Amino acid sequence: MPLHQFHFNASISSSSSPFLAPPSAFNSFSSRHQNFSLPPRDLGICRCVATPQEAKTPTAYKTNVSRNANMGKLQAGYLFPEVARRRNAHKEKYPDAQVISLGIGDTTEPIPDVITSSMSKKCQALSTLEGYSGYGAEQGEKSLRAAIRSTFYADLGIDDDDIFVSDGAKCDISRLQAYVDSSVIMGQTGQFQTDVEKYANIEYMNCTPENGFFPDLSKSPRTDIIFFCSPNNPTGAAATREQLTRLVQFAKDNGSIIVYDSAYALYMSDDNPRSIFEIPGAREVAIETSSFSKYAGFTGVRLGWTVVPKELLFSDGFPVARDFNRVVCTCFNGASTVAQAGGLACLSPEGLKAMHEVIGFYKGNTEIIMDTFNSLGFKVYGGRNAPYVWVHFPGRSSWDVFAEILEKTHVVTTPGSGFGPGGEGFVRVSAFGHRGNVLEACKRFRQLYK
Amino acid sequence: MPLHQFHFNASISSSSSPFLAPPSAFNSFSSRHQNFSLPPRDLGICRCVATPQEAKTPTAYKTNVSRNANMGKLQAGYLFPEVARRRNAHKEKYPDAQVISLGIGDTTEPIPDVITSSMSKKCQALSTLEGYSGYGAEQGEKSLRAAIRSTFYADLGIDDDDIFVSDGAKCDISRLQAYVDSSVIMGQTGQFQTDVEKYANIEYMNCTPENGFFPDLSKSPRTDIIFFCSPNNPTGAAATREQLTRLVQFAKDNGSIIVYDSAYALYMSDDNPRSIFEIPGAREVAIETSSFSKYAGFTGVRLGWTVVPKELLFSDGFPVARDFNRVVCTCFNGASTVAQAGGLACLSPEGLKAMHEVIGFYKGNTEIIMDTFNSLGFKVYGGRNAPYVWVHFPGRSSWDVFAEILEKTHVVTTPGSGFGPGGEGFVRVSAFGHRGNVLEACKRFRQLYK
Numbered sequence: 001m002p003l004h005q006f007h008f009n010a011s012i013s014s015s016s017s018p019f020l021a022p023p024s025a026f027n028s029f030s031s032r033h034q035n036f037s038l039p040p041r042d043l044g045i046c047r048c049v050a051t052p053q054e055a056k057t058p059t060a061y062k063t064n065v066s067r068n069a070n071m072g073k074l075q076a077g078y079l080f081p082e083v084a085r086r087r088n089a090h091k092e093k094y095p096d097a098q099v100i101s102l103g104i105g106d107t108t109e110p111i112p113d114v115i116t117s118s119m120s121k122k123c124q125a126l127s128t129l130e131g132y133s134g135y136g137a138e139q140g141e142k143s144l145r146a147a148i149r150s151t152f153y154a155d156l157g158i159d160d161d162d163i164f165v166s167d168g169a170k171c172d173i174s175r176l177q178a179y180v181d182s183s184v185i186m187g188q189t190g191q192f193q194t195d196v197e198k199y200a201n202i203e204y205m206n207c208t209p210e211n212g213f214f215p216d217l218s219k220s221p222r223t224d225i226i227f228f229c230s231p232n233n234p235t236g237a238a239a240t241r242e243q244l245t246r247l248v249q250f251a252k253d254n255g256s257i258i259v260y261d262s263a264y265a266l267y268m269s270d271d272n273p274r275s276i277f278e279i280p281g282a283r284e285v286a287i288e289t290s291s292f293s294k295y296a297g298f299t300g301v302r303l304g305w306t307v308v309p310k311e312l313l314f315s316d317g318f319p320v321a322r323d324f325n326r327v328v329c330t331c332f333n334g335a336s337t338v339a340q341a342g343g344l345a346c347l348s349p350e351g352l353k354a355m356h357e358v359i360g361f362y363k364g365n366t367e368i369i370m371d372t373f374n375s376l377g378f379k380v381y382g383g384r385n386a387p388y389v390w391v392h393f394p395g396r397s398s399w400d401v402f403a404e405i406l407e408k409t410h411v412v413t414t415p416g417s418g419f420g421p422g423g424e425g426f427v428r429v430s431a432f433g434h435r436g437n438v439l440e441a442c443k444r445f446r447q448l449y450k
Numbered sequence: 451m452p453l454h455q456f457h458f459n460a461s462i463s464s465s466s467s468p469f470l471a472p473p474s475a476f477n478s479f480s481s482r483h484q485n486f487s488l489p490p491r492d493l494g495i496c497r498c499v500a501t502p503q504e505a506k507t508p509t510a511y512k513t514n515v516s517r518n519a520n521m522g523k524l525q526a527g528y529l530f531p532e533v534a535r536r537r538n539a540h541k542e543k544y545p546d547a548q549v550i551s552l553g554i555g556d557t558t559e560p561i562p563d564v565i566t567s568s569m570s571k572k573c574q575a576l577s578t579l580e581g582y583s584g585y586g587a588e589q590g591e592k593s594l595r596a597a598i599r600s601t602f603y604a605d606l607g608i609d610d611d612d613i614f615v616s617d618g619a620k621c622d623i624s625r626l627q628a629y630v631d632s633s634v635i636m637g638q639t640g641q642f643q644t645d646v647e648k649y650a651n652i653e654y655m656n657c658t659p660e661n662g663f664f665p666d667l668s669k670s671p672r673t674d675i676i677f678f679c680s681p682n683n684p685t686g687a688a689a690t691r692e693q694l695t696r697l698v699q700f701a702k703d704n705g706s707i708i709v710y711d712s713a714y715a716l717y718m719s720d721d722n723p724r725s726i727f728e729i730p731g732a733r734e735v736a737i738e739t740s741s742f743s744k745y746a747g748f749t750g751v752r753l754g755w756t757v758v759p760k761e762l763l764f765s766d767g768f769p770v771a772r773d774f775n776r777v778v779c780t781c782f783n784g785a786s787t788v789a790q791a792g793g794l795a796c797l798s799p800e801g802l803k804a805m806h807e808v809i810g811f812y813k814g815n816t817e818i819i820m821d822t823f824n825s826l827g828f829k830v831y832g833g834r835n836a837p838y839v840w841v842h843f844p845g846r847s848s849w850d851v852f853a854e855i856l857e858k859t860h861v862v863t864t865p866g867s868g869f870g871p872g873g874e875g876f877v878r879v880s881a882f883g884h885r886g887n888v889l890e891a892c893k894r895f896r897q898l899y900k
Binding site: 061062063064065066067068071106107108109110111112113115116117119120123124126127128129131132133134135136167168170171174175224225252254255256257284285297299300301302311312313314315316317318323330331332333334335336337338339342 | 511512513514515516517518556557558559560561562563565566567569570573574576577578579581582583584585586617618620621624625672674675702704705706707734735747749750751752761762763764765766767768773776780781782783784785786787788789792
């Protein structure tokens with residue numbers, strides 16, 4: 001499941017990640033409560049979680065190996081399994097209904113031929129003596145690293161070897177251990193607090209229409225890691241240059257590291273920064289991770305990258321990139337050569353043109369969805385800069401609205417509260433879908449809310 | 451770089467892996483010294499390690515984030531960088547020499563067309579509306595999991611959903627955190643002890659000709675994890691059914707978990723178990739990891755798998771597979787759909803035939819190398835069950851022999867002592883190479899040692 005179902009933004013106190021000091025190295029964790037919380041991270045990720053009952057097996061023998069107690073802190077999947085459960089129940093109730101899913105954020109359109117042709121050629125080459133290649137560099141092929149730099153980071157002071165090619169942003173984030181579930185697994189968070197629906201030791205940054213979907217940094221305590229996703233999923237909000245300049249300054253004042261998820265950058269219509277590294281000084285405080293998934297439909301092909309500038313240093317002056325490189329070399333063996341051939345094709349002039357056409361198609365879907373809800377008098381957010389429309393139903397329960405839409409229109413959306421209490425009263429409508437389905441869904445929305 | 455450059459066998463006391471309890475949960479670690487040690491794990495893995503000097507940059511600003519002190523325990527890469535340094539120096543000295551590399555264990559032969567054709571078709575399908583697919587299951591496609599089970603684990607009591615498809619055994623092992631460098635990074639080992647060339651809190655299991663390359667379990671202390679690689683790299687030794695039966699019993703008596711690396715199983719000539727699960731009771735104490743890399747030349751395509759039986763339980767009765775599944779779902783997004791299409795083709799009747807032909811070719815190389823050294827009066831080990839020949843030069847320094855062979859024959863091998871002190875007096879000759887190069891190298895060996 002996609003990384004950018006890492007919703008809203010969060011900052012993490014300390015870490016026991018492969019490259020950050022373990023919690024034990026810290027005297028104390030702040031665990032102040034914010035008025036807004038992240039969902040248990042696995043919601044969109046792990047669709048097959050054990051319940052204690054399931055876990056029991058008839059086997060008598062047990063090893064003497066203790067389970068990692070941190071695993072027990074993980075909350076069972078809820079949002080997407082629950083959405084799926086309700087969709088299935090609905091299909092049983094209305095076996096003949098044409099159910100349309102605008103819920104989960106998975107790509108639906110074919111990969112442009114110019115890209116798949118290159119991948120296909122690479123596969124064929126692997127069966128020839130001249131074209132065969134074995135192990136590649138863990139950091140990715142030089143040509144691809146160079147193409148990513150020149151395409152996305154030209155004139156931003158980023159070098160080719162600052163780019164680490166990965167099998168997807170989610171995997172890199174987990175290697176970074178900035179990922180909430182990973183953080184829980186590594187024991188850097190406290191228990192999940194059901195009352196506030198958040199893990200202890202993680203500061204949740206409130207992003208709502210009231211604050212323009214940008215946190216009040218004056219109220220944010222210092223943390224080691226600040227995870228920031230822009231354009232954001234699910235709100236679709238993109239931070240402005242002025243906001244990101246404040247974020248970088250905040251990180252610098254606190255000596256924090258920003259992990260910036262820019263996986264939707266090419267979806268931006270506004271003149272917002274496409275990369276955190278457009279902000280002066282960001283190379284000293286930020287890591288950026290991105291992916292080909294939503295640009296070229298590579299959700300299944302698996303290809304992404306992470307930028308770790310040489311200027312980013314630990315408190316002892318050791319470059320973060322050196323340790324990240326070591327972690328990548330130790331825990332990863334490079335992205336598939338076929339996927340990398342596809343990535344290289346994505347960044348060719350024809351590939352870029354084709355990628356932008358796919359993105360343009362999804363943005364077209366987004367406009368149709370936004371126009372529909374706007375014309376019905378709803379307040380909608382996002383959309384302009386991300387393939388998600390965040391529709392406001394003031395005073396109503398997200399799950400009630402979700403159920404109403406499903407019951408009356410046979411369209412599956414995602415209840416905002418599933419992303420956390422701050423999402424209450426909102427529903428996320430995904431723009432990933434075939435045009436016909438999106439048009440049909442909007443026609444039904446108009447009938448329901450006319 | 452390949453997982454099975456995880457040399458010899460090691461057992462690890464406790465763990466702070468994603469699914470094992472952190473060291474803090476243990477009162478004490480055993481750190482008894484064995485007379486044999488593993489190399490610093492990154493040797494074959496990380497070819498770009500920072501030296502403190504390199505690490506320094508002119509940047510003034512530092513974050514307040516502490517570096518993970520465990521990273522500092524990692525030893526700089528030595529063996530393969532050093533082998534490469536000497537090879538390059540040799541090339542400068544003899545610019546016209548035809549240098550042959552039988553050092554590093556990377557595949558050299560093309561991937562059979564029946565396999566690449568399926569991958570190519572999958573790529574083309576991704577550019578069609580019908581053939582496009584997005585996110586797949588983190589655990590891998592049902593059809594591939596079923597094919598792996600029926601091909602490698604028929605009648606062994608393994609279910610399809612015990613199989614977790616990965617982007618390579620190395621990556622899965624790192625997720626398992628049984629991998630030595632990962633273990634160090636997660637803080638489960640002590641400092642590297644230069645005197646004995648080993649990390650504290652890791653028990654090194656002595657595998658030499660004297661004990662038939664199988665450890666004396668009566669001298670082995672109890673550990674949580676026992677990492678066992680058979681057929682072994684670099685010795686090429688494959689454990690017998692009787693030895694593995696003792697290993698399983700040893701694990702059962704101690705309540706340990708065996709992580710069994712069987713990545714060379716199809717190279718076996720002897721009638722040894724291809725899987726640890728051929729041993730009764732193994733499903734209650736073992737995890738098995740394997741890969742398509744050395745079977746189908748997938749070192750760059752990236753595809754492997756790990757088997758975690760439901761019967762394997764933590765001390766509290768919780769199934770290890772449930773937590774491993776959660777880790778995979780959290781830290782991984784599934785292997786590339788293209789690689790999985792290739793894996794499925796590998797396991798078709800034609801694919802299996804083609805894979806065995808490639809393996810047969812490398813086994814042919816191995817025989818040529820073994821015959822050469824045998825006829826020259828050397829004692830050679832391995833070979834019969836793995837693509838590595840372990841040649842004994844009693845009383846001589848591995849590095850001296852390596853240098854002699856390189857100087858006199860322009861052939862690059864790997865000095866045994868680079869894998870650890872127990873390898874002193876041995877040289878590893880890899881069978882991964884084009885036939886012409888192997889024949890030429892052997893011709894030169896005959897001239898040198900006639």
